[in-house]
Amino acid sequence: xxxxxxxxxxxxxxxxxxxxxxxxxxxxxxxxxxxxxxxxxxxxxxxxxxxxxxxxxxxxxxxxxxxxxxxxxxxxxxxxxxxxxxxxxxxx
Numbered sequence: 623x624x625x626x627x628x629x630x631x632x633x634x635x636x637x638x639x640x641x642x643x644x645x646x647x648x649x650x651x652x653x654x655x656x657x658x659x660x661x662x663x664x665x666x667x668x669x670x671x672x673x674x675x676x677x678x679x680x681x682x683x684x685x686x687x688x689x690x691x692x693x694x695x696x697x698x699x700x701x702x703x704x705x706x707x708x709x710x711x712x713x714x
Contacts, residue, residue: 630670633691637666640695662695669694
């Protein structure tokens with residue numbers, strides 16, 4: 623059981639980091655900037671679960687986990703991600 627915690631934490635932190643990098647590629651002025659690292663964290667956990675199942679069933683290699691994390695975060699923040707609207711500018 624202890625073999626699971628370290629890769630899970632590493633995948634979650636890498637997902638949060640990837641989500642933060644994805645935030646930097648967006649135009650400034652969008653609402654909810656904290657949403658990107660949180661969705662990245664959840665994407666990293668989901669990618670770890672997918673990799674864990676693949677590794678136990680088919681013997682997937684370890685290098686597949688970071689690829690799955692990046693793809694999962696891109697999927698959740700890109701095409702299937704939240705639709706972000708620009709923040710309203712206060713009128714003078």
